[in-house]
Amino acid sequence: MALDEITRDELQSVIAHLKEAVYNHQQWHEALVRTIACKLPSNKSDADTAAHTKCLFGQWYYGYETTKLRKHPGFIAVGDEHQRMHHFARQLLVAADDGKPLDVIDFDKFGNALTRLRLEISALEKELEDSLYNHDSLTGAITRYGILPTLREQHELVKRHVQLCYIAMMDLDNFKAVNDLHGHPAGDRVLTESVQYLIKHLRPYDKVFRYGGEEFLLSMPYPADLTPGCDRKVNDLREGIASLNIDIGEGGPIHVSASFGLTDLDPDTPVETTIDRVDKALYAAKAAGRNCVRIWNPSM
Template structure:
């Protein structure tokens, strides 16, 4: 799951569901330990081969968890740990039911599986909460506060010759006229649709930051110049082809201009951003709805 594809309301709902699922499983754990310690009859569901699907956590995980969450690596890992935990719990309950003493190593394995499950749940919860705070609620783009740390990290990788990285500055053309003609709510819809199109069509490790207003910065590691230029052109064409519903009889069309440059390992990150901005200015001067690459004459 690309978290930027998930709305703020969806993220908040998923975090709440995770918290509730964790609380439910904590209650299951307490009841199971009480059964073992007090030599009580075990719940027949806990010795089933599909016990991991029948507890309240399992019911949420396999039936009620949002579809957008299911392909996330953290969600998948959480499911594997949960299934393992129930298998180990089953072995403990069967041993207790047969009147056998609980093997300390078997119980330690069960306890460790529980801690791993808690860690997976907490890690996913933190990731989702960080996404809530670090992404622009309207467009899904990362906030500008993460631009410099991210680009500096990429610059260090470039310096080690791990890869090359390009950045692009993007601005929606004549965006003010949309606000003036149709109102700011319509402008918000145009902005949201355009940037979510970008996010949806970039690679998972590409990043889109909201630089300010209708201006956005793209970070594209592992990209050569020709590939980057072609990719940006495809994105520009995709935005131009959008029919954006603003609640009126006729959908709105918008175009975007892009300025592309290498993230230079030998100059400050801010200087590379300035180069991308100059290339964007050149794209605007060339008539908009196009891509320009920075060169020393700009």
């Protein structure tokens, strides 16, 4: 599940409610320790086998707001650790209610599960905040500040023969004419619809960056033993954008096209050189009449 598919407003809401859920979890933990230490009667819902769904954190986790996160690995990990922690908490509470001494191993299991849960929550919260603050608020693409760190990381994997990585540069054709004829709100709509199409039709680990204006850079890694046929994939994206009916209100819907440059991340050249190559391939696509894909070659 790519966080790119969640809108900025949705991300802000999820982060705010996650922080509230974490506070509620801390309050629950303090109450649990007080119950055990002071030998108080336990909360019946905490001794239930479905306790992980009944606490306030669990109500947030399994609530409607988090529907779009259901398949996200970090979110799944939080749920697994939360359920495991409640399992061990239940064992402690049952022993305490029966007047039995607490088993040190059971107590350590609970403590370890609690630590793992908090680590998973922290990792998820950081990823959500990174997604919120490092993405272009209009299109949902990652800001250009993420390009070099991401490509340098991919470059190291390519040099170690772990994977291949292909880079594409997209430019929306005649975009200035859209703004001139229909206004900037229409241009914003075209940018958003086009980039969201890319995001929805790429894999979760592919990345779309806003390079500048109406230019976007795509990073597409593949296992080293796979021949991906990236030119076909990029051409499919080009055709998909050309087929969009973009509703701009009065005077719409309209159609736009895009030109693409494509190259691979060369292990023997700097990342900056790869960006320059894909930019030249994009220029070649525009020079060839636009609405096409051109692959970089040394003659460009």
